[in-house]
Amino acid sequence: MGETPMSRMGETPMSRTGETPVSRWIRWSKFMANEEAILKDLTGRFAFLEGKGRVARARRIFVEVPAEKWAEVFDYAVTQAGFTILCTITGLDLGESFGAIYHLSKVEGEVLNLQVNIPKAKPELQTIIGYFPAAELYERELVDLLGVQILGLPPGHRYPLPDDFPQGLYPLRKDFKAEMLDAPSPERQAK
Amino acid sequence: MHWSSILWALFQILIFPGLLFLVALALAAEFVDRKLYARLQNRLGPPWFQPLADLIKLLAKQEVVPDLADKFMFVVTPMFALTAAVTASFYIPIWSHQALCSFPGDVIVVLYLLTIPTITFFLGGWYSRSVYSMIGAARSIMQLFAYEIPLFLAILAPALLAGTWSLSGMSLFYAHRPLLSLLNLLGLAIALVALLGKLERVPFDAPEAETEIVAGSFTEYSGRLLALFRLAIDVEMVVGASLLAAVFLPFGMDFGPVAGFGLYLAKILAVISMLSLMRTLFARLRLDQMINFCWQIAAPLAFVQLMADLVAKGTIARGVMIP
Amino acid sequence: MGKNPEPRGVRVAIGPQHPALKEPESFSVLLAGEKILESGVRLGYNHRGIEKACEERTYVQDLYLIERICGICSHSHSTAFISAVEEIAGLEIPRRAKYLRMLIGELERVHSHLLWLGVAGHEVGFDTLLMYTWRDREVVMDLLAALTGNRVNYGVNTMGGVRRDVSEDQKKQVLTAVDILEERTKYYIGVATQETTLIQRLSGVGKLNHEDAIHLGAVGPTARASSVKRDVRKDDPYLAYDEIPFNVVTSDHNDIYGRAVVRCLELMESYNMIRFIIANMPEGPIAVKAPRKVPAGEAISRYEAPRGEDVHYVRANGSEKPERVKVRAPTLANVQVVSHMLKDGYLADLPIVVAAIDPCFSCTDRMIAVAGDMAAINMGGTAFPGCADAGSKARATWEQVRQHGIEFYRRRGVDFARLNETFTAGGR
Numbered sequence: 001m002g003e004t005p006m007s008r009m010g011e012t013p014m015s016r017t018g019e020t021p022v023s024r025w026i027r028w029s030k031f032m033a034n035e036e037a038i039l040k041d042l043t044g045r046f047a048f049l050e051g052k053g054r055v056a057r058a059r060r061i062f063v064e065v066p067a068e069k070w071a072e073v074f075d076y077a078v079t080q081a082g083f084t085i086l087c088t089i090t091g092l093d094l095g096e097s098f099g100a101i102y103h104l105s106k107v108e109g110e111v112l113n114l115q116v117n118i119p120k121a122k123p124e125l126q127t128i129i130g131y132f133p134a135a136e137l138y139e140r141e142l143v144d145l146l147g148v149q150i151l152g153l154p155p156g157h158r159y160p161l162p163d164d165f166p167q168g169l170y171p172l173r174k175d176f177k178a179e180m181l182d183a184p185s186p187e188r189q190a191k
Numbered sequence: 192m193h194w195s196s197i198l199w200a201l202f203q204i205l206i207f208p209g210l211l212f213l214v215a216l217a218l219a220a221e222f223v224d225r226k227l228y229a230r231l232q233n234r235l236g237p238p239w240f241q242p243l244a245d246l247i248k249l250l251a252k253q254e255v256v257p258d259l260a261d262k263f264m265f266v267v268t269p270m271f272a273l274t275a276a277v278t279a280s281f282y283i284p285i286w287s288h289q290a291l292c293s294f295p296g297d298v299i300v301v302l303y304l305l306t307i308p309t310i311t312f313f314l315g316g317w318y319s320r321s322v323y324s325m326i327g328a329a330r331s332i333m334q335l336f337a338y339e340i341p342l343f344l345a346i347l348a349p350a351l352l353a354g355t356w357s358l359s360g361m362s363l364f365y366a367h368r369p370l371l372s373l374l375n376l377l378g379l380a381i382a383l384v385a386l387l388g389k390l391e392r393v394p395f396d397a398p399e400a401e402t403e404i405v406a407g408s409f410t411e412y413s414g415r416l417l418a419l420f421r422l423a424i425d426v427e428m429v430v431g432a433s434l435l436a437a438v439f440l441p442f443g444m445d446f447g448p449v450a451g452f453g454l455y456l457a458k459i460l461a462v463i464s465m466l467s468l469m470r471t472l473f474a475r476l477r478l479d480q481m482i483n484f485c486w487q488i489a490a491p492l493a494f495v496q497l498m499a500d501l502v503a504k505g506t507i508a509r510g511v512m513i514p
Numbered sequence: 515m516g517k518n519p520e521p522r523g524v525r526v527a528i529g530p531q532h533p534a535l536k537e538p539e540s541f542s543v544l545l546a547g548e549k550i551l552e553s554g555v556r557l558g559y560n561h562r563g564i565e566k567a568c569e570e571r572t573y574v575q576d577l578y579l580i581e582r583i584c585g586i587c588s589h590s591h592s593t594a595f596i597s598a599v600e601e602i603a604g605l606e607i608p609r610r611a612k613y614l615r616m617l618i619g620e621l622e623r624v625h626s627h628l629l630w631l632g633v634a635g636h637e638v639g640f641d642t643l644l645m646y647t648w649r650d651r652e653v654v655m656d657l658l659a660a661l662t663g664n665r666v667n668y669g670v671n672t673m674g675g676v677r678r679d680v681s682e683d684q685k686k687q688v689l690t691a692v693d694i695l696e697e698r699t700k701y702y703i704g705v706a707t708q709e710t711t712l713i714q715r716l717s718g719v720g721k722l723n724h725e726d727a728i729h730l731g732a733v734g735p736t737a738r739a740s741s742v743k744r745d746v747r748k749d750d751p752y753l754a755y756d757e758i759p760f761n762v763v764t765s766d767h768n769d770i771y772g773r774a775v776v777r778c779l780e781l782m783e784s785y786n787m788i789r790f791i792i793a794n795m796p797e798g799p800i801a802v803k804a805p806r807k808v809p810a811g812e813a814i815s816r817y818e819a820p821r822g823e824d825v826h827y828v829r830a831n832g833s834e835k836p837e838r839v840k841v842r843a844p845t846l847a848n849v850q851v852v853s854h855m856l857k858d859g860y861l862a863d864l865p866i867v868v869a870a871i872d873p874c875f876s877c878t879d880r881m882i883a884v885a886g887d888m889a890a891i892n893m894g895g896t897a898f899p900g901c902a903d904a905g906s907k908a909r910a911t912w913e914q915v916r917q918h919g920i921e922f923y924r925r926r927g928v929d930f931a932r933l934n935e936t937f938t939a940g941g942r
Binding site: 233396397400401403479 | 524525526532533534545548635637638641642643645646649709712714715860861863865
Binding site: 056057059060062084085086087088090091092093101103105107108109111113132133134136137138157158159160161162171172176178179182 | 554556557558561563565566601728729730731744746749750751812813814816823825827829837838840842846847849850913
């Protein structure tokens, strides 16, 4: 059988109940809705992505994009490659740098995870609310919890931290300790 | 005037059939309403003394007057509400054809006295100066203009036919011509619906819609003042039910006080049950939907009732139909 | 007359504490009479620091912490999380375990949708519907208690499978309950499609057209009521959903009425799915042995929770604790749509428009450590050691809160400090 999508998933073919030829065809076509082709399309168009991407399993593609080229790749993925659903944005503290993973999905179910790393010294990202208005809250999470600057984000309520949360403390950073909240901050002393 | 007649008048006003009796009846009515509502919803419902317990609890609680509120109006309006509702009951015949007080034109007075509680809801809410209260107050007064016309038409139509503006006179007229009161069934239905609006109950409870504006006009009220308002609404329910019973169901008032009184209780029980049933069956209408309903459906139907009564009056006058 | 840049009106705060809201969040609306000119949402009142807390606990501990993100869709969160972890660990769970997870998942959807129906009734002042649906919801709650031991937060998932099997008796119990519920649901569909005042309150309210639903990223029944045919169970099947026949229910009403219809019909779909699951439940073990440490890697798992798509991202670093856990609850995607739907609506419609997305704000707000003033309030006024000046603004430090928690449970016979040691020492 060789490298079938099924064996790639670590799944063993077994007798399935309640399956019609049509539903079997739909299921198989889904497995074969080739993630490799999507990845090849991306690397073909953007040579710098060579070796940066991998297919984790059926419908799961992870790609690491250099920060300076990120806007280009993102625009292509959303407007031309058909990844029209934004699942969420995950912020990461990678020690030397911050990471942001944009989880994009096709209507058919393939998920493209575009990771971009930005230096801690200059943690700036462009906003994507032009593509996805719903991204506003995800981006505010990056701002509040990791201290990433989002360029182009309109002013608004902070989310998700309370308004009187101490400045300069970012809970999802690895060096954050809950005890830091007890340290007297200028704001609290003013109270 | 002899002192004993003054005492007798005081007894009538304060104890029976005045204030105390009315309060007891109102609490009983609230219990019936709540119990029935609960049973229809598959719930257990409160024990019989719950309304009284609630009243006592509220009376014992501290009352808070908001800083921004107009103190005088805030305190005075609940008293006006209760007074007006109780006063209205004096003109309604209960178990005989003769009400406690009666004069030609008292039906108009009763209708206006029953309007006063709604006005006090408006004033009390407005002078609370809280956003929710003011929205509730505005809704109360808008709703008043919607249900008042159908209610007045529905109650004045039978009066036109009876040829008297006195409730006692009307009840005497219809008691001797029971068939004619069948003509007013449409009016009864309209009055019932309008009464729902007057009492601000589902489906017409937009003025105190809990999920939108907390408690509307009553948001800032607490303690004794809230107790007075709640009591006023309960009394209004009993008086409204009595009014409907006197105008539309004037049977059995000649059987003497005891049987008459029993029948009276049965009649207002029936009206209150209808009110509870409607509360169970419907969702809350939005204010604009409520006003549309009152003006587009209830008011024209009330006009139909009015025309029917006028035609009937004409035929009786010409001797075509002798009831 | 030019367009007024500063609309004049009354600003009304709905929340953070308000009878219409079952959880704290804040809607600020600008009213002109009864009409809503504009509205703003402020979230974040429910932050409990769960994402951060997950980084400091083992995977198994996380599983039960994650389950407590939300009391209603708890199984959704725990399944989404554990699926991601199992994917990283390369664990293939037994088919019977998949079926059991789906069974609980669909029962959870049933109880969640019935709950929504009641809440919707209450928001439009139709309390009778609330009382009826919540009474019938008890059937499925009791069933869940019988199957898992808990009415909510079932705790049925574990790494590598599930913790409880279903006996033949219980299968019969499920089928009986489903029959009862199906009959009741048919009755509610009748109520929703025939009761005039209810239809008046629901139809044409909270409009969201097809394009906006896609553009604003609506998920779940909210999107499906605008004919967006998206359902993770179909598009990106997890567990064994690709083996179960079911329809993705959509509606083209684009309003709250459509959302009610979608949820009611989804209930009917769920009943059929539960029957299928029971009839085709494979034999075999319910769990495989799972390693304590998970190799480095990352995975994203999507789950169709009752409210919409639930996204969990897990990054492992080779130890027994995850490097990063990210949760995106469906409400976070849908809450942006609310402001859009409220525009030019009536104040009277605000509660039902908000309720129509079936919001779950404790799912939405997860993170941030509770400390300072909030901690003192949270502990219900219990006196802390070191908080002698309780009369003034008593504040507990983080360490005090932690110690208090440990002491609190130790007095009840549970020793979390020791529990931690046993976990990290490797024994169970």
